[in-house]
Amino acid sequence: MKNELEQxxxxxxxxxxxxxxxxxxxxxxNYDAHNDLFQEITIQLWKAYPKFRGDSKFSTWMYRVALNTxxxxxxxxxxxxxxxxxxxxxxxxxxxxxxxxxxxQLKILYKAVHQLNDIEKALVFLYLEDKDYREISETMxxxxxxxxxxxxxxxxxxxxxxxP
Amino acid sequence: xxxxxxxxxxxNKQEVQDKLTTKDILPxxxxxxxxxxxxxxxxxxxxxxxxxxxxxxxxxxSETYKNKLDSIYSNGLMIGLTFFSYVVILVFIFLLxxxxxxxxxxxxxxxxxxxxxxxxxxxxxxxLYNLIMIGxxxxxxxxxxxxxxxxxxxxxESAGMSMYIVISIIVSVVFIVVIWLFYRLIYGLLLKxxxxxxxxxxxxxx
Numbered sequence: 001m002k003n004e005l006e007q008x009x010x011x012x013x014x015x016x017x018x019x020x021x022x023x024x025x026x027x028x029x030n031y032d033a034h035n036d037l038f039q040e041i042t043i044q045l046w047k048a049y050p051k052f053r054g055d056s057k058f059s060t061w062m063y064r065v066a067l068n069t070x071x072x073x074x075x076x077x078x079x080x081x082x083x084x085x086x087x088x089x090x091x092x093x094x095x096x097x098x099x100x101x102x103x104x105q106l107k108i109l110y111k112a113v114h115q116l117n118d119i120e121k122a123l124v125f126l127y128l129e130d131k132d133y134r135e136i137s138e139t140m141x142x143x144x145x146x147x148x149x150x151x152x153x154x155x156x157x158x159x160x161x162x163x164p
Numbered sequence: 165x166x167x168x169x170x171x172x173x174x175x176n177k178q179e180v181q182d183k184l185t186t187k188d189i190l191p192x193x194x195x196x197x198x199x200x201x202x203x204x205x206x207x208x209x210x211x212x213x214x215x216x217x218x219x220x221x222x223x224x225x226s227e228t229y230k231n232k233l234d235s236i237y238s239n240g241l242m243i244g245l246t247f248f249s250y251v252v253i254l255v256f257i258f259l260l261x262x263x264x265x266x267x268x269x270x271x272x273x274x275x276x277x278x279x280x281x282x283x284x285x286x287x288x289x290x291x292l293y294n295l296i297m298i299g300x301x302x303x304x305x306x307x308x309x310x311x312x313x314x315x316x317x318x319x320x321e322s323a324g325m326s327m328y329i330v331i332s333i334i335v336s337v338v339f340i341v342v343i344w345l346f347y348r349l350i351y352g353l354l355l356k357x358x359x360x361x362x363x364x365x366x367x368x369x370x
Binding site: 006009010011013014017018022038039040042043044046047048051052061064065067068069071072073074075102105106109110113117118119120122124127128129130138139140141142143146147149150154155158159161162 | 167168170171172174175176178179183184185186189190192193195196197198199200201203268269270271272273274275276277280357358360361364365368369
């Protein structure tokens with residue numbers, strides 16, 4: 001029985017692991033910290049899994065647990081300090097899709113997003129993941145209006161960074 | 165193109181370079197969590213044990229202390245106080261248990277933070293309660309020793325009552341402040357990020 005639960009969980013996690021990787025990239029600066037956070041999120045998901053009833057999508061449920069772990073529960077472990085930082089930009093871009101200006105802009109944008117605070121990062125993350133404001137506000141625990149206002153401010157901030 | 169739109173376009177194309185397989189994920193499930201809730205839980209247990217011991221060890225180990233206390237509280241006050249302190253401990257254990265139960269990783273971000281902060285508050289009140297009790301017992305102790313302890317009475321005769329009071333107050337205050345600062349340091353370090361993020365979220369509501 002437990003084995004079956006474990007197998008189902010791992011199968012789904014494997015399928016949706018991209019979500020966790022994206023959260024890890026957003027909230028950590030190096031590979032060790034990335035792996036450490038990935039593991040903590042996995043542990044938290046697994047602990048919460050028996051209560052997952054399937055009335056929401058597995059991925060939607062994952063967003064909450066992953067963000068909660070990254071923002072609130074995760075403690076940086078000692079071994080993740082002083083390790084090699086990501087080489088410049090933490091995200092892999094497919095260069096052939098962009099011209100030089102766009103590629104340059106993307107690098108600046110990713111760097112800017114990395115410098116936002118934890119809460120702003122969560123908002124941007126959900127926005128980039130194509131969540132509507134209702135879901136964003138539910139995940140964050142703030143009102144829809146406040147989520148919108150904050151998001152507009154962040155957009156403006158990023159625009160100014162791009163066109164100073 | 166707008167800043168975020170460009171980002172969004174790229175965001176969904178991101179690919180994981182080293183995809184994890186079942187073989188990588190399975191062992192992760194059995195690793196130990198290092199979350200702050202777990203740490204907070206251990207600390208609160210340690211608090212309960214520590215303060216219970218602090219309050220009861222001298223009573224059980226030192227015969228003179230026991231006799232002294234018994235003579236001081238011969239009117240049944242001691243029994244009442246002991247009973248009261250055990251009730252308080254039980255109430256705190258119950259509140260902590262309830263509070264830990266309410267921490268859920270599937271809550272929204274704000275609720276999760278709030279329930280962790282509430283748990284920490286309960287521990288804080290427990291420590292505060294103990295510090296107040298220590299303060300009170302120190303005052304009673306100083307009062308009784310100034311009246312019944314021959315050594316102390318002799319010392320007071322040579323140094324003066326006001327000196328005795330000043331020294332007693334300084335000793336009590338320093339003792340309590342040191343413990344209080346120690347707690348602020350522990351919880352300050354542990355929950356700094358949580359508090360910052362919670363304030364950041366609250367700012368959005370204004």
